[in-house]
Amino acid sequence: MAKEITTRAADYSQWYLDVVAAADxxxxxxxxxxxxxxxxxxxxxxxxxxxxxxxxxxxxxxxAYFPLFIPESFMKKEAExxxxxxxxxxxxxxxxxxxxxxxxxxxxxxxxxxxxAYKNWIQSYRDLPILINQWANVVRWEMRTRLFxxxxxxxxxxxxxxxxxxxxxxxxxxxxxDVYRRFAEEYMAAPVFYGVKTESQRFAGALRTYCIExxxxxxxxxxxxxxxxxxxxxxxxxxVTFQNEQGKLELVYATxxxxxxxxxxxxxxxxxxDKGLVLPPRLAPIKAVLVPxxxxxxxxxMMLAKARALTSGWEESISFKIDDRDQYRPGYKFNEWEKKGxxxxxxxGPKDVEANQVVLVRRDTGEKIAVPQENLLARIEALLEEMQxxxxxxxxxxxxxxxxxxxxxxxxxxxxxxxxxxxWVHWCGSPDCEARFQEEHKATIRLVPIxxxxxxxxxxxxxxxxxxxxxxxxxx
RNA sequence: CGGGGCGUAGCGCAGUCCGGUUAGCGCGCCUGCUUUGGGAGCAGGAGGUCCUGAGUUCAAAUCUCAGCGCCCCGACCA
Numbered sequence: 001m002a003k004e005i006t007t008r009a010a011d012y013s014q015w016y017l018d019v020v021a022a023a024d025x026x027x028x029x030x031x032x033x034x035x036x037x038x039x040x041x042x043x044x045x046x047x048x049x050x051x052x053x054x055x056x057x058x059x060x061x062x063x064a065y066f067p068l069f070i071p072e073s074f075m076k077k078e079a080e081x082x083x084x085x086x087x088x089x090x091x092x093x094x095x096x097x098x099x100x101x102x103x104x105x106x107x108x109x110x111x112x113x114x115x116x117a118y119k120n121w122i123q124s125y126r127d128l129p130i131l132i133n134q135w136a137n138v139v140r141w142e143m144r145t146r147l148f149x150x151x152x153x154x155x156x157x158x159x160x161x162x163x164x165x166x167x168x169x170x171x172x173x174x175x176x177x178d179v180y181r182r183f184a185e186e187y188m189a190a191p192v193f194y195g196v197k198t199e200s201q202r203f204a205g206a207l208r209t210y211c212i213e214x215x216x217x218x219x220x221x222x223x224x225x226x227x228x229x230x231x232x233x234x235x236x237x238x239x240v241t242f243q244n245e246q247g248k249l250e251l252v253y254a255t256x257x258x259x260x261x262x263x264x265x266x267x268x269x270x271x272x273x274d275k276g277l278v279l280p281p282r283l284a285p286i287k288a289v290l291v292p293x294x295x296x297x298x299x300x301x302m303m304l305a306k307a308r309a310l311t312s313g314w315e316e317s318i319s320f321k322i323d324d325r326d327q328y329r330p331g332y333k334f335n336e337w338e339k340k341g342x343x344x345x346x347x348x349g350p351k352d353v354e355a356n357q358v359v360l361v362r363r364d365t366g367e368k369i370a371v372p373q374e375n376l377l378a379r380i381e382a383l384l385e386e387m388q389x390x391x392x393x394x395x396x397x398x399x400x401x402x403x404x405x406x407x408x409x410x411x412x413x414x415x416x417x418x419x420x421x422x423x424w425v426h427w428c429g430s431p432d433c434e435a436r437f438q439e440e441h442k443a444t445i446r447l448v449p450i451x452x453x454x455x456x457x458x459x460x461x462x463x464x465x466x467x468x469x470x471x472x473x474x475x476x
Numbered sequence: 477c478g479g480g481g482c483g484u485a486g487c488g489c490a491g492u493c494c495g496g497u498u499a500g501c502g503c504g505c506c507u508g509c510u511u512u513g514g515g516a517g518c519a520g521g522a523g524g525u526c527c528u529g530a531g532u533u534c535a536a537a538u539c540u541c542a543g544c545g546c547c548c549c550g551a552c553c554a
Contacts, residue, residue, distance in 0.1 A: 013548085032546070088553070109554095143477080143552055150553065223554065260554055293513055300512090331514035338514095349513055359513085442550095476554090 007274045012218045019268055020147050022339040023277035033145040033152035043285035044264055051187050055179050061131045066113050069104040074112040077237040084204020088140045106139040114160045115238040125244050130162040148265035149476055156260035162252045169253035173229040176257045177210045180225035189280035189392040190214045190270045191399055195447030207231035213446045215399040216269035219420035221446050221473040224266050227257035270395050277341030278363055280391050281384040288320040289337045293330050293349030314377055343387055364391055409460050416441050422473045426466035428459035436461050446471045
């Protein structure tokens with residue numbers, strides 16, 4: 001028998017690895033730190049891509065593709081950027097059996113190669129804005145990796161936009177932040193806090209970095225998406241100017257933003273349980289599996305025919321599967337589909353046929369519901385929506401129950417270690433005070449809220465004046 | 477880069493300390509029969525550069541030396 005899934009209580013991080021294996025999402029590749037995304041895992045990525053891509057297009061973006069390789073000198077043009085990324089770059093020094101004149105960096109992110117192209121594309125304010133996204137792989141030579149959460153190579157989308165004004169760039173940055181927030185909440189059923197990063201957590205080369213932060217079941221934070229206002233930094237580095245309406249030359253304003261296969265890790269750690277993966281219906285590649293049950297071979301044919309008849313025409317509405325495999329018994333199938341996170345199981349045996357019903361089993365609650373066969377598809381679609389909503393509400397309740405307002409450093413120090421969670425605390429804005437959480441508790445300021453009501457208070461570290469609370473947590 | 481662990485069948489492991497028949501076990505896989513409403517049972521079967529290299533020895537999965545690789549926990553990061 002396959003390995004049992006370690007419980008979350010026993011060993012959270014082993015549980016995570018076990019769920020990835022049990023659901024057959026991915027495995028370690030022959031290359032250190034890299035993973036093979038298996039068909040079941042990749043199908044989830046395709047769901048994520050599909051919905052996000054629509055959202056990007058609905059907000060005026062188009063897709064394009066830029067090279068994997070970046071001349072080393074490009075990376076060095078923006079001072080902060082190279083400083084931030086140099087330590088984690090993979091560099092190609094040879095090609096075609098010869099040493100290259102100039103080494104090529106395997107992109108850790110594509111700002112530099114893209115802005116070198118934008119330089120040629122932009123002359124006038126009439127060429128702006130440029131609203132481009134690309135779906136790509138990137139490589140970051142991280143010290144320590146974890147399947148989906150941090151791998152040497154990962155898949156992502158990166159948006160790179162160019163604008164004529166600072167206001168427009170800021171508007172774009174916030175617009176995408178909102179797309180990410182909506183995607184997290186409406187599709188991933190993952191409630192997120194959003195806000196701006198402190199200087200120490202900012203993207204290398206950005207003016208401002210906005211982010212969404214989700215709480216995992218071990219109460220740690222996971223950065224699920226970032227949107228950067230790059231100001232004129234990259235335009236300056238690549239000399240990208242345009243003539244404005246008054247005929248004056250100006251540097252172009254830029255944004256960049258991305259989410260990655262890490263979202264699959266977020267999905268796992270937000271909803272899954274000790275039986276395996278739990279997927280929100282909107283992102284589940286297979287929404288429902290019908291398991292027909294029979295006793296004898298003669299019944300098998302009859303049950304399969306009934307199953308096919310019952311589901312005829314469903315293809316147009318939902319993706320589902322009839323598990324007609326004869327080599328496994330129903331119990332095995334029930335377990336397998338639960339491990340894989342299929343939202344809804346439809347059981348149909350001779351007894352159900354007789355009663356003109358089927359039994360629906362919800363993955364989120366385990367609840368079994370006998371329902372009539374009439375209008376089954378509509379019933380299922382409604383149930384899937386209910387489950388989607390239920391998962392969100394459940395995750396939000398968990399997050400809120402583990403989010404606290406604290407005002408004393410001793411209290412923060414104690415609670416962040418023991419139960420853990422998110423902590424709203426006052427902070428004076430000093431990097432020294434910020435560094436103290438980090439050094440003493442390995443906790444960081446996840447974000448500074450942008451839409452919360454302001455509140456006067458005293459910095460939890462130094463007692464200095466604070467105009468608002470910030471979110472502190474341990475993170476992935 | 478520090479700390480820990482591991483490398484023997486597709487997966488998980490025993491055997492290694494103390495060298496010695498034909499290298500085992502569980503799961504999975506193949507064949508057949510019986511089964512099928514919560515991880516089926518029996519019978520038969522296939523499957524191995526014991527991580528690599530060198531050495532010691534009559535004899536190495538086991539001892540010695542060197543190397544390689546991976547995983548887990550920390551520091552760095554999406």
